[in-house]
Amino acid sequence: MNITEPKYPPKIIVTGDLIKSGLYICIPENINKVKIDDKTKDVALFTAENVYNTSSAVPELRIYEVGARDGLQNESKFVPTDIKIELIHKLAAAGIKNIESASFVSPKWVEQMSDGTEVMKNLKRTSGVNYPVLIPNLKGYETAKKCNIEEIAIFPAGSEGFSQKNLNCSVEEGLKRFKLVADQAVKDGIRVRGYVSCVLGCPYDGPISPKTIARITEELFSMGCYEVSLGDTIGVGTAGSVRKLMKEIVAVTTPDKLALHFHDTYGQGLSNLLAGLEFGIKTVDSSISGLGGCPFARGASGNLATEDLVYFLYGLGVNTNVDLVKLVEAGRYISNFLAKPPASKVNLALGDRFKNHEDIIKMAACTV
């Protein structure tokens, strides 16, 4: 085979397992560069433009639901504890396996999340479901630990401006504080997930260098995080900027340890995700009915909606094991409480037309 230099950056790495799984195909006439280790068939380099997700044999994608935390923290009306808990129960009943359920931040900063202890203590936990909580400092960690938690999330900022507004300290000071939390959690046998926020732009500092995000990501892994979620906090990312970022991040870690967390402010959530999938991302954060935002990030709006994500993934043939009929019901439940329509197009479009989840999957994948 003639190998020519690629015309377009970025290259992406597709591992042997993914090639065998049929996740990726390469359109031969567009190949700019292909290099496969003949012995192991382990690594192929393609330019991103050459790679298409065929998905028929795609492994499951892990959905990490943030509606009960990232979603509700941004609501002006206080959502009572029993409504939060019922939402979490409905999400679990729909088949969601990772549900970020509360945060233990200062109630002076985010009153909406001030009932974290009550939420976590009164939740009926479904076996096999993970209920992580967001932790800003040791004080929050100590409170959360009394609630029988198994996983926490720490959240340094990717930019100075947002760090000051969200955590009242510099990025470096934030990392030091989060290290104290992570050290304690690791000692206690509690899993630690890391977020980096403002990875594709900051409302105060503007564009952020992917190298800065890569450095913070590495630091989070060195603290013991099992996964780092890259947060486009204000939703300014595009498929192009996601590719630039991913190229830098996969130089410091492997894509199976990363999650993507897109706010959908500019309507780019799903196309951004597709750009991430090209790099082999296995975990995606989303929020029921597109709730979400951060009170300290000017201009931030809701997250990529879980209903939209699941429909999109079923269209690709990715089995999420989530029942879309029940998911839509969960979205309606919280939207009705908040007295506003779901910010999920799929939720609105499906309406009450489908009683059977299988019919929705057939439509999403256009299976005759």
Ligand SMILES: CC(C)(COP(=O)([O-])OP(=O)([O-])OC[C@H]1O[C@@H](n2cnc3c(N)ncnc32)[C@H](O)[C@@H]1OP(=O)([O-])[O-])[C@@H](O)C(=O)NCCC(=O)NCCSC(=O)C[C@@](C)(O)CC(=O)[O-]
């Ligand atoms: C970090 C702090 C606490 C610093 O806030 P501070 O004011 O600098 O903290 P402090 O240590 O000076 O304490 C001030 C007061 O708060 C209390 N306090 C202090 N900590 C706690 C605690 N854990 N639980 C309960 N109380 C606490 C503390 O005891 C004291 O009480 P006082 O003596 O005045 O009575 C504050 O800035 C904070 O809570 N920030 C969190 C803001 C937040 O929740 N933002 C939204 C989440 S981030 C996000 O949404 C982005 C993400 C993760 O989703 C990713 C993405 O979208 O890209």
